[in-house]
Amino acid sequence: MKIKSLSYKVLGTLLALPLIPTLVYAFEMDTAVRKNYNGLTPQAHWDEVWHEVMLDLIVIGVIYFAVALFFMIRYKRTGHDQVGKSPKLTGQAMIGWVVIPCMLFLGDDLFLYVKAFDLHNQMRNVPAHAQTIKVTASMWNWNYDYGNGVDTDMELRVPVGKPVIFRMTSDDVVHSHYVDGYHVTEDVMPGRVTWEWIMPVKLGESVITCREYCGANHSKMYGKLIVMKQADYDAWMTEALADAKAESAHRVASAAIGKVTASKINEGQEG
Amino acid sequence: MSEDIKHYTAHWHTSPFPMMVGFGSGLFLPWAFMLQFNYEQGTAALVCLAIGTALTVAGGLGWAGETIGVIKDENWSPSAMFMFIGTEIMTIAAVLVTYWVARLGAPVWPPVGTPEISATEPLLATIILLVSSITIGIARKRQLDGNASGFAMMVLLSVAIWAVFMVMTISNWNHLSGEGFTIGINAAATALYAFTGIHFAHIVIGILVMLTCVPSALKGRTSFSYTRAMTMYVHFVNVLGLYVLFQVYYW
Amino acid sequence: MSGFMGHEPNGRPGWPKTAREWLFTVDHKVIGVWYLIGSLASFAVAGLAATLMRIELGSVGPDITSDGNIYNLWLTMHGAVMILGFQIPALLGFVANYAVPIMVGAKDMAFPRVNAFSVWLLWSGILIALANLVIPDHFNGMWTGYPPYSTSDAAGNTALYTMVVVVLGMSSVFGAVNLACTVAFMRCKGMGWFQMPLTVWTVFTANIIQLIFVPVLAASVILLSLDKYLGFGFYNPETGGDVLLYQNLFWFYSHPAVYVILLPFMGIMFEIFSVSAKNMVFSYKSAVYAILAFIPAGGDVWVHHAFVAGLPDWLRVLMSFTTLLISLPFGLLMLSLVGTLYKGAIRYSGPMMWALGAWMILIFGALTGIPNALSAIDYGISDSYVIMSHFHYVMAVSGSMATFAGIFYWFPKLTGRICNETMTKLSAIGFFIGMNTVMGPLYFAGIAGMPRRYMDYQQFADNAVIVGAQHWSTIGLYITFLSVLLMVVTWIHGMLKGEKSSQNPWGSQSLEWTSTALIAGQGNFPTPVEVAEDWHPYRYIDNPKPTFQPAPASAGH
Ligand code: HEA
Ligand code: HEA
Ligand code: CUA
Numbered sequence A: 001m002k003i004k005s006l007s008y009k010v011l012g013t014l015l016a017l018p019l020i021p022t023l024v025y026a027f028e029m030d031t032a033v034r035k036n037y038n039g040l041t042p043q044a045h046w047d048e049v050w051h052e053v054m055l056d057l058i059v060i061g062v063i064y065f066a067v068a069l070f071f072m073i074r075y076k077r078t079g080h081d082q083v084g085k086s087p088k089l090t091g092q093a094m095i096g097w098v099v100i101p102c103m104l105f106l107g108d109d110l111f112l113y114v115k116a117f118d119l120h121n122q123m124r125n126v127p128a129h130a131q132t133i134k135v136t137a138s139m140w141n142w143n144y145d146y147g148n149g150v151d152t153d154m155e156l157r158v159p160v161g162k163p164v165i166f167r168m169t170s171d172d173v174v175h176s177h178y179v180d181g182y183h184v185t186e187d188v189m190p191g192r193v194t195w196e197w198i199m200p201v202k203l204g205e206s207v208i209t210c211r212e213y214c215g216a217n218h219s220k221m222y223g224k225l226i227v228m229k230q231a232d233y234d235a236w237m238t239e240a241l242a243d244a245k246a247e248s249a250h251r252v253a254s255a256a257i258g259k260v261t262a263s264k265i266n267e268g269q270e271g
Numbered sequence B: 001m002s003e004d005i006k007h008y009t010a011h012w013h014t015s016p017f018p019m020m021v022g023f024g025s026g027l028f029l030p031w032a033f034m035l036q037f038n039y040e041q042g043t044a045a046l047v048c049l050a051i052g053t054a055l056t057v058a059g060g061l062g063w064a065g066e067t068i069g070v071i072k073d074e075n076w077s078p079s080a081m082f083m084f085i086g087t088e089i090m091t092i093a094a095v096l097v098t099y100w101v102a103r104l105g106a107p108v109w110p111p112v113g114t115p116e117i118s119a120t121e122p123l124l125a126t127i128i129l130l131v132s133s134i135t136i137g138i139a140r141k142r143q144l145d146g147n148a149s150g151f152a153m154m155v156l157l158s159v160a161i162w163a164v165f166m167v168m169t170i171s172n173w174n175h176l177s178g179e180g181f182t183i184g185i186n187a188a189a190t191a192l193y194a195f196t197g198i199h200f201a202h203i204v205i206g207i208l209v210m211l212t213c214v215p216s217a218l219k220g221r222t223s224f225s226y227t228r229a230m231t232m233y234v235h236f237v238n239v240l241g242l243y244v245l246f247q248v249y250y251w
Numbered sequence C: 001m002s003g004f005m006g007h008e009p010n011g012r013p014g015w016p017k018t019a020r021e022w023l024f025t026v027d028h029k030v031i032g033v034w035y036l037i038g039s040l041a042s043f044a045v046a047g048l049a050a051t052l053m054r055i056e057l058g059s060v061g062p063d064i065t066s067d068g069n070i071y072n073l074w075l076t077m078h079g080a081v082m083i084l085g086f087q088i089p090a091l092l093g094f095v096a097n098y099a100v101p102i103m104v105g106a107k108d109m110a111f112p113r114v115n116a117f118s119v120w121l122l123w124s125g126i127l128i129a130l131a132n133l134v135i136p137d138h139f140n141g142m143w144t145g146y147p148p149y150s151t152s153d154a155a156g157n158t159a160l161y162t163m164v165v166v167v168l169g170m171s172s173v174f175g176a177v178n179l180a181c182t183v184a185f186m187r188c189k190g191m192g193w194f195q196m197p198l199t200v201w202t203v204f205t206a207n208i209i210q211l212i213f214v215p216v217l218a219a220s221v222i223l224l225s226l227d228k229y230l231g232f233g234f235y236n237p238e239t240g241g242d243v244l245l246y247q248n249l250f251w252f253y254s255h256p257a258v259y260v261i262l263l264p265f266m267g268i269m270f271e272i273f274s275v276s277a278k279n280m281v282f283s284y285k286s287a288v289y290a291i292l293a294f295i296p297a298g299g300d301v302w303v304h305h306a307f308v309a310g311l312p313d314w315l316r317v318l319m320s321f322t323t324l325l326i327s328l329p330f331g332l333l334m335l336s337l338v339g340t341l342y343k344g345a346i347r348y349s350g351p352m353m354w355a356l357g358a359w360m361i362l363i364f365g366a367l368t369g370i371p372n373a374l375s376a377i378d379y380g381i382s383d384s385y386v387i388m389s390h391f392h393y394v395m396a397v398s399g400s401m402a403t404f405a406g407i408f409y410w411f412p413k414l415t416g417r418i419c420n421e422t423m424t425k426l427s428a429i430g431f432f433i434g435m436n437t438v439m440g441p442l443y444f445a446g447i448a449g450m451p452r453r454y455m456d457y458q459q460f461a462d463n464a465v466i467v468g469a470q471h472w473s474t475i476g477l478y479i480t481f482l483s484v485l486l487m488v489v490t491w492i493h494g495m496l497k498g499e500k501s502s503q504n505p506w507g508s509q510s511l512e513w514t515s516t517a518l519i520a521g522q523g524n525f526p527t528p529v530e531v532a533e534d535w536h537p538y539r540y541i542d543n544p545k546p547t548f549q550p551a552p553a554s555a556g557h
């Protein structure tokens, strides 16, 4: 009786096990740090969590694997009619072999979950001063609208060091906007506006691809993100603005013809 | 309809009917649909439809003739039907969810510009439909009393009631589309046609199921477990009809 | 033992002899063989599609086709046929039909005719799917068939996709009702729920999952065709529909579907591990509860396939957590498998090599599910080769290895002969190495950014990781191809020339090996079997022998 009630207490205590990593983590993080993540960019944060997750999983995998390998070698059949001699589990041992592993697994799940939850919060909370880019996907094109009359196809230029939020929709089917190196993917679909944001801190180009199957040229629906110095960006933008103005002036001038052609084109596309 | 298989028999049992129903309904009917709607080959579609229906009906009749009242009952059919109805409910629940999502997400319901529709005709049809629950109950009672031909008559009466319901449903569809309430105009129309259509499909299958046991009953052979499963299905389709009525016309 | 099918010479009642007996059969074993043939044919077709894809992907730029639609046709066929035509029919068709009724001591399935109906529905579905290769407007909307692409004309014949899914779904539902009744009502006298082999438990549970979730899939794809052909607007935003609805409905089934595949193939692994180690399954009861736990645990996680689909954030983090919870029952099952080896007496037979390979792949493959399950991590890897590699490891590599292990394991029951042991092991090792070479590098390609469903990867032409991985992966394919070929040769050789098997070649305690002829005839058992209260399919020490009830006068008419 005594032993039994004691073992229940032990098992009961084990139920609290999963809380440990969570609490550790909660105490480790103070809110001020959490607010700007110590200047960590989402992509660096992602990499960090990714490596932790991988390490965690490799440890679990290797433990399972090593134990199994040991059994495989150690318990090879030698005699002809040899049989296995695994001990019969008592009722309590059986419960123990369920509860303890489950609590360990749950503990690890929570540990990973908390880390990823934190990352989720960073990736899904846009800094207030982010620049908005309107993205319109179509088969098979990415159109970026800078909101000031300038828009580009398949190519996006942003100044370094300034967060960018994409507000995205699609003209036809589901696409998915992925920016290489920033670990962001978000589907783009008709009838809804979805969003994702990035924090470009490194100059240079990265590939933008479509990650949701959208037909024959799904693999060709790629563009690039060009991160520029602020000065270069400004120069480019001024030029683009002038171009856009000229073009819209041109459009106004030929409005009548334009309307006709536009409707023709539309009909052609739909037919 | 469990097979009366003895342990350890020397010869193999065979029956061509499951294959007929399988290929009829699984191969020819889908091709009929594809030919009609995807390839717009009306004649070929009709041919496929005819072959598919013939195979399915002939197979079903043969199947029933071979089993009902011939093979000893083991009474698992009702349990199987219970599970089957469960899966049916899941199917309908899936469609319902799409409907609720559309409906609860819409600012006004029915969407602006939806023509007024009247519910009297479907109400009448559903009331008539529900009578079949009584007739099929009487059928079952007759069977328990050992009156096989009375059973067959009541089953046929239920089939007739369902046929009336089918006619009324089709005429209601005609009225609706006549008033401009056609399939694709908005989510309300989509839902109405989807639910009444799903119910209609069940009526068609139910009629086939009911008819299959009539020939053997006329020869005096019935199966209690088959009848129980069949009545379960009939009641289910009736309840479904009532539900559809409330869901699309009165909510 | 051999005499006990009396009238049949040398313990070989054998298979039906005439074409009529084969085609019009209502016997579960013959039907099981039809399932097996259908699923292996599907594997060959879908595997050849994979071969073409891999050759195309071996290097940057067009190799054997430059037409995106052709590649997409291969990929659609590969994914859909592998899952719906190969994996599910092999496990819920062949294993469920062929092995389960004998394992529970039943004379047949509960509804033999319905069973025959199911198998012909499966064949109808496969035939319709194969037609996709020859029709001009082939469906290329992938096995997931997302609208609005799949409801557009570019996707081709959407009706075909709908019909394949619906017909196979009907086949599954009827099969599932049938099997559930068989297991629930037809177990032999004395066999309690906790005396069922785990293969039976897993197949049973998988079928319950099918019953609950298949209808939702059927509904979701029927709505596709209604939208496209009859002008309904379920998924059309312009008339108040919603494109995301489809994804929710689809994954509401298709996530549980992966456990429909997983559970039976783990059941086979349990069978083979236990027999080879001659050891009681470790913590059998907890394994049973873990298996059952997959029903609720699999049903509330579908959003993890739509983490990046614009669903609300709270739903993402919620389902991220519920997804992680699956590691509990899954971990327990893995624990039971490893524990079965503890203090065992392991014999490395051919099937055991396949099963061990399956286990090794499974532990790492299943663990690769965890990063995907963390919603924030998934933002970086969704729809990339990371996912592709994940599910090939669990489902394609581990799943196929376990399925083939099962085929090798029941091979003597199917043919009365044993496959050549060396050839069996060689093909196992070849498949293991080959598929690791195919899928291992692709995981790293995925981390480097390679998206799924790309016929070409021009934009990554100067990404050495991706180009190298694709190259090695294709080399791995050749190894796999050869070992699959070797496996097929081994089967054919075994069937025609293999060594004659004894009644119980693996020394199992389960009814299908101990209580009926090697190739059982119609009715399976001479007279109804009965097992004692302390009989257990996995007990190898002092297990009471199953007994036979006295023959009724009419036995064997
Ligand atoms: C047999 C098939 C199978 C199985 C078993 C699994 C198992 C799992 N899968 Fe996988 N999955 C697929 C087949 C399968 N999957 C397919 C086909 C797709 C892609 C479909 C498509 O898009 O075409 C997919 C895609 C997929 C996604 C979508 C990714 C995306 O599209 O962005 C996700 C995300 O969460 C995921 C997660 C998981 C998880 C968490 C498990 C878990 O069940 C794994 C749990 C197991 C373990 C964790 C290992 C054992 C446990 C222990 C050793 C205990 C200790 C461990 C811990 C505490 C962590 N899978
Ligand atoms: C159980 C399921 C399963 C199985 C077993 C496999 C097996 C294989 N898969 Fe598959 N795969 C999927 C399910 C599966 N796959 C799914 C669901 C997708 C996603 C689809 C989508 O995106 O929609 C996918 C996608 C997929 C891709 C992604 C393509 C892309 O995203 O662009 C690739 C690429 O390498 C691939 C490769 C392979 C390979 C090399 C095998 C090998 O294991 C194949 C081995 C087989 C052979 C090599 C054939 C051998 C044949 C013979 C020897 C012929 C004998 C001849 C006769 C008898 C006539 N698969
Ligand atoms: Cu756009 Cu894929």
Ligand SMILES: [Cu+2]
Pocket (backbone or CB within 6 Å): C254, C255, C258, C304, C305
């Ligand atoms: Cu999933």
